[in-house]
Amino acid sequence: MRCVGSPSVYVTSLCTTAIARYIISNVKCDDHWYPADLKKRARVDEFLSYYPTTIREMGIEVAYAFHFREYVFGKKETEEGKEAALKKFDDALAEFEGYFLRRGPFIAGDEMSIADLFALFEILNANISKRDYLASRPTVKEWLERVKAATKPHFEEVFKPFDDFVKTL
Numbered sequence: 001m002r003c004v005g006s007p008s009v010y011v012t013s014l015c016t017t018a019i020a021r022y023i024i025s026n027v028k029c030d031d032h033w034y035p036a037d038l039k040k041r042a043r044v045d046e047f048l049s050y051y052p053t054t055i056r057e058m059g060i061e062v063a064y065a066f067h068f069r070e071y072v073f074g075k076k077e078t079e080e081g082k083e084a085a086l087k088k089f090d091d092a093l094a095e096f097e098g099y100f101l102r103r104g105p106f107i108a109g110d111e112m113s114i115a116d117l118f119a120l121f122e123i124l125n126a127n128i129s130k131r132d133y134l135a136s137r138p139t140v141k142e143w144l145e146r147v148k149a150a151t152k153p154h155f156e157e158v159f160k161p162f163d164d165f166v167k168t169l
Contacts, residue, residue, distance in 0.1 A: 017048040020114055032111035043108040047100055047115040051122065055096055058089040059125040066129045067169055086133055089126055097139045105146055112150045120147050124159065127166050 024034040035041045065077045065085035077085075096119070100107045107115040123144065126133050134141045148155045 017118065020118075021045075021048075024114060032108075033114050035108065035113065040108050040113075044113045044115045047107050048118060050100075051096075051118060054092040055089075055119060055122045058085070058092040059122045061085045062089050062126045062133070063128045082129070086126075086129060086131060089133060090136065093123070093134075093137050093140050097137055101139050101143050105143070112147060116143075116147050117151075120144065124162070127163070128169065130166070130169065 021034060031037075034044060062085045064072075065082045070076045100115075100119075104110050106112045107119060123140065134144070151158075
């Protein structure tokens, strides 16, 4: 696994995951979100430490290539640049799929955790591309469907504004 990337993306992600772990550790909720079992918790923590420089960074790169670079900086990305961003994202998804999704239906095993929620958000950011970026990733597609189903009806409510935004692009 690579360990590169923008320090600001990495630090922001670590702060966000630290806040999530703190809140979930201090609020009464189902154990599967952040398991008390140390092996399961280590799996969640492993993903939360891994994702900032892979799925998150590459997902942000896709979002910038397809929309935000032009919106923020006034520079349109070339088609080659867009394809390169999608390729890097696909490489990150291949790593994610091959390592984190090989042991069970969710990242930490048989039950969904906060790791799945962080991954879900980052992967869906690539919807901005309006491309079938999961065509070669059936395992990731199946995992996404499991997470969506497990979070109903909240999934639709939370992601509707984002989906509506993507439709305007």
